[in-house]
Amino acid sequence: MLKLTFAAGLLSAGMALAQIPTLTVYAPDYFTSEWGPGPSIEAKFEETCDCNLVFSAGELLPRLVLEGNNTSADVVIGLNTDITKKARELKIFAPHNQDNGLLTLPVDWDDEIFLPFDWSYASFVFDTTKTKPPSSFEELANLPDDIKIVIQDPRSSISGLALVLWVKKIYGKDAGEYWQKLAPKILTVTKGWSEAYGLFTDGEAGGVLSFTTSPAYHIVVEEDNTKQAAIFKEGHYPFFELVAKVKSSKNDALSSMFMKFILSDGFQDLIPMTNWSYPSSQAMEKWPSVFSDLPMPSSTVYFSENEASEITKQAIEEWRNALSQ
């Protein structure tokens, strides 16, 4: 009899578990790993949502295209601004229905589909034991001979693409010329950010293309103050990471709740120390001091989505030609 009650108890517990709705969120690998923001975000959201948040890691857009309308994703997190046009044209995302006015970004944000959850500026991070970080693109190209930098390929890396657009925005039709001038400083070009950053921390290069927020990791985790982001007087290119609701989601109420959660302090508080970037809707006063103490670019240079998509092909071609010589 006791056994039976126990079994019945288990059964109802199981049913209760089954009744809890599941929110499926597609995210990149770095996001869901135990060293990324995923686990703490999941725990925080589940405190209040009475639901089960499940991250599904892997490639985002290719997977969504393959799955089409049969996707099990309710929300997609970790998209980047420079490829949003392609993502928008898929017509699989629904409006986020959040107040863009809550955002604290260096640019005006009026996108109804994609909502930024964090951001940072592209920047070159230097090892200050080797050189003082340059203060402009010109100084970068004129660093001493033995100081080299590593960048990422704009054809395979989103941060590499941000750099190419950044240079294009500053130099316009002279971008190719600048790349030729910078070429001798570039030790090599890597497939992705992690390879480049690995070469840098291994001491192979004096500087690396990364973000203004990268030094925070070294300060907080390694207590190392020798990594510094160069602040250029020409202004910096911002890099936003986005979240979007999937139109075919059957959990609309829950995914709306998640979108709302993203702009709340519960989510935003977790971003700096897990994703090593700035929160997207929090005044600087609320940031951890290590982040608000980081040197901040004085101005922002940025291509709108349409401008970026028009110019990307040409900018990459100029980059490739200049560096192939």
Place this chain on the structure above:
Amino acid sequence: MAQRTFSIVVNCILLFAVFGPLVVLIFHADQNFTFTTADRAALKFTLLQATLSSLLSVLLAWPLALALSRRQFRGRRLLIVALSVPFILPVIVAILGLLSVFGNSGLLNSLLSFFGFPVFSIYGLSGVLLAHIFFNIPLATRAFLLALERRPKELDRLADGLNLNFLIRFWILDWPIVRLIAPQIFSLIFVLCLTSFAVVLTLGGGPKATTLELAIYQSFRFELDFGRASFLAFIQLSIAALTCVLSIIIFGLPLNFNNGLDRPIHKRYLRLASFFWDFGIIILMGLFLTIPLISVLLKGVQNFYLLEITIWTPIFNSITLALLSALISTILAMGFMNKWGEVIGTLSIAVSPLIIGAGLFLMIRNFINPFEVTFWVILTVNSIMGLPFAIRIMRPASDEIISNFRRLSIANGMTPFAWFYWVYLPRLKSALTYSMGLVAALSMGDLGVIVLFGGANFETLPLVIYQLMSAYRIDQAMASAVILVLISIGIFLIFDRIGKTRNA
């Protein structure tokens, strides 16, 4: 008869597994057959670096294999096992290992500048070749070594007795082995280099060193142009197919040695000059191949304290995957012990994992959601990827056993089972166990399709290393990479030990 049926069935499965995803993807997407100037430049560079890399690997591996086959010394087996490690290292770890010796602030440049010489830069075509040689010499060396060890020992004794000079000896004894093995290994390394991309870009120093694989990756991930991605993948596949067919069918002639008495080695009397030559080669190549590894090991070991308890799950997952795919690959390879099997088997590594993953997804999505069976998808792909290695390692041995013993066994009235168990298997053993060790290690180190098929529910060791790298934790990544290497060496040694026991 049963063997033939098995072979046909396995060939069909593989054709389906290799071409299926590609064809499905081509027809799924809008066809886009544009081939830009940039693509042409990439194609040219791809062919150049792949040809040179594979040629150099084979040319350098031969003297090393010859030297290793002639000499017995302490640590020989460990050296041979250690030589297989570069192959399985995660790309960035291998690159950091190489750079610790050849990089800007590497060992060599530090020595040069210490003695007042100008420093050199590894980046460029030379860097690409250096890396590819580093990865692939061990593979070629092992293949040559296996063939040399099977050569009837009586031939060496006879050549010693006749006091044959170096050239004649090479022509009569060595050339037939080179002619048989070199084209097989050349085509395998060629295909591996053909699809290489992260290494080529990083050590090539810039966009001049672009391979077709980068364009495939770009079309697939950024432009979401699956039509163009699969079109480029098809071009890559055709080049691989052509190379395999040419090298294996035209140049890979069978051995024409008569049987020996199948007896173990006898004591050799070798000249002093050849002693210095052999050990010169062993030491030089040994240093080239092991110093980067030692540097990786040192970096990793001092960061062991950073490792977290959670690493056990991915370790367990990776070992399970490795052992299962080694088993499946090696069994399947037995159905491919012919020229065509070798060609088809090789093509499976000529298609980018992203394309295979995407195509597989489209093929099975109507029956099952592939994201719910990640383990099985990865296992399948890894087993197929291991095939070309397993085939190349085992086929020469298998051919020889069949030509030397098959008729005798039939004349003796042996049943197929008895033939297989008493004659075939024991003589195939060293090749078979090496094949299993190699495929297991490969599977251990492969990131492969998991990047498409996700890792929230199923993590492997290479994926964890990749995640650590993305989270700034390079030291922890290096420590995990060393764990990966140690486990792989362990698996290798175990299979090696099994291969050395005699079972009759």
